[in-house]
Amino acid sequence: MAVAAMSDIVKRYGDHRVLDHVNMEIGEGEIVGLLGPNGAGKTTMIHALCGLIRVDSGTIKLFGEHLSGTMLDIKRKIGLVTQEITVFEDLTARENLAFFGGIYGLKGAELKRRIAETLEFVGLEKQANKSPKKFSGGMKRRLNIACSIIHDPKLLIMDEPTVGIDPQSRNHILESVQTLQSRGTTILYTTHYMEEVQAIASRVLIMDQGHVIAQGSIEELVRNLHHEEKIKLEVMEVTDDLIRAIEQLGGVKRVNRSGSKLQIISQAGAGNLDRILSLAKRAGGVISIHADQPSLEDVFLTLTGKQLRDTKED
């Protein structure tokens, strides 16, 4: 059974269709990586899934049931880590957890036990009685995650949980996500970091302009693009003439420049490696050239025409 599914979902803000006939499914026990350029509709999809906004048409099912107004029993099975960190700075870490646990109906010994377990899980036992005011960004995010899993949700939705935090906390979060999955939690994980998706996701959803434009395992998505190859060329000097000459070769789909390096996406089997080498030799010195199999980053670039991280800060 799908833990969450959207069929033909449309959500408009004014004339703008932010979700434009979206179909998607999250299977039990998966970590699904949700990727998309800024403004693709990822957060809107998440808010619709959690019942935080109403959609204009289409159906949403959670745990096999149609999402409707209240559904407290179903909503209790979901944990949401929002894009902005949502913790109370005037409360200690423990008090934050007690507050969020209380919202989900936990109390007494059970609440106490879950507070201890989640503090340990996110590595904040020693900070239990401290205010998050004194925490680093990574520690605040870990507390935020603890608050979202205090009720042991079956589906955890995380909206860019690692933006702007230190590498140690980021690794901690990625490991925690994998541990939660091994304990049976299903996870929808949004990020602008391709390497995170590659490290933890069993399946990927790619959104652009309100559409889910691809979904599948990383291997499946890459295989579907097997008709393309990536040629990396480094030359002494990149000129506009060289770029233009490469762009005009049959089968070349795109040329990206970064300093003295060019990355060329070309139809596989078009024989462009040799042609590009000849053009580059004629234009000056060649430092290196080689052809790669496409990666998830290439899948994203080919499908959306954009770099995943073009407007986000590290």
Ligand SMILES: Nc1ncnc2c1ncn2[C@@H]1O[C@H](COP(=O)(O)OP(=O)(O)OP(=O)(O)O)[C@@H](O)[C@H]1O
């Ligand atoms: N409440 C709203 N009113 C009007 N427009 C909105 C509203 N919420 C979102 N939008 C618009 O919907 C589009 C999708 O926004 P959304 O936040 O879902 O994108 P996203 O993929 O999560 O982007 P990012 O990666 O930047 O977080 C954007 O053009 C945004 O401006």
